[in-house]
Amino acid sequence: DAKTTQPNSMESNEEEPVHLPCNHSTISGTDYIHWYRQLPSQGPEYVIHGLTSNVNNRMASLAIAEDRKSSTLILHRATLRDAAVYYCILRDVNNAGNMLTFGGGTRLMVKP
Amino acid sequence: GAGVSQSPSNKVTEKGKDVELRCDPISGHTALYWYRQSLGQGLEFLIYFQGNSAPDKSGLPSDRFSAERTGGSVSTLTIQRTQQEDSAVYLCASSRPRNQETQYFGPGTRLLVL
Numbered sequence: 001d002a003k004t005t006q007p008n009s010m011e012s013n014e015e016e017p018v019h020l021p022c023n024h025s026t027i028s029g030t031d032y033i034h035w036y037r038q039l040p041s042q043g044p045e046y047v048i049h050g051l052t053s054n055v056n057n058r059m060a061s062l063a064i065a066e067d068r069k070s071s072t073l074i075l076h077r078a079t080l081r082d083a084a085v086y087y088c089i090l091r092d093v094n095n096a097g098n099m100l101t102f103g104g105g106t107r108l109m110v111k112p
Numbered sequence: 113g114a115g116v117s118q119s120p121s122n123k124v125t126e127k128g129k130d131v132e133l134r135c136d137p138i139s140g141h142t143a144l145y146w147y148r149q150s151l152g153q154g155l156e157f158l159i160y161f162q163g164n165s166a167p168d169k170s171g172l173p174s175d176r177f178s179a180e181r182t183g184g185s186v187s188t189l190t191i192q193r194t195q196q197e198d199s200a201v202y203l204c205a206s207s208r209p210r211n212q213e214t215q216y217f218g219p220g221t222r223l224l225v226l
Contacts, residue, residue: 032212034212041219042217042219042220043116043203043205043217043218043219043220044155044203044205044215044217045216045217046214046215046216049212087154091211091212093211093212095211098143098160098162098207098211098212098213099145099157099160099168099171100145100147100155100157100205100215101157102147102154102155102156103154104154105154
């Protein structure tokens with residue numbers, strides 16, 4: 001799977017929007033962009049995924065650049081419970097193994 | 113419904129001993145994965161089961177690690193002759209069989225090898 005690059009950490013104030021960037025300049029046409037997050041002392045949980053178009057769900061929005069070489073996870077109003085490590089992961093639709101390849105992720109700290 | 117469960121939640125063992133870690137996937141999920149997360153490190157893939165197909169063992173770090181999945185449901189990860197570097201959180205995930213399906217993770221087993 002293609003590699004992703006994320007900042008090691010970011011800070012946000014509570015109830016403000018957060019934009020978490022991810023670069024994936026070597027993305028292929030068959031790679032979906034997935035985001036998972038891992039809260040302290042828990043297993044990762046799915047957040048959102050997309051291919052080309054921007055996506056919204058109850059947790060977040062995903063903005064995908066037109067050339068697909070980068071994407072941004074948007075939390076519209078950060079809460080203290082959103083403090084976690086956020087992972088941007090590319091998943092190839094042709095990958096029979098289907099496992100997730102985690103990078104270092106971005107540790108989001110939310111200040112009250 | 114019930115999520116992925118793992119047991120034990122914590123395990124302390126002595127170097128050289130064998131350990132077994134258990135994973136109960138979500139009912140109906142035919143895909144099951146084991147990952148490992150060492151202290152301060154990211155998650156690394158260990159092994160993948162899909163239905164009755166031969167498992168993908170490409171992530172197992174050594175032949176001391178093995179896993180089985182009985183009856184297409186419960187899975188056991190076994191580490192023989194544990195070493196201190198095996199200390200980590202072992203995470204299990206399950207999903208529906210199709211590509212791009214969401215993986216649902218259990219809470220993990222924290223293994224400490226003294």
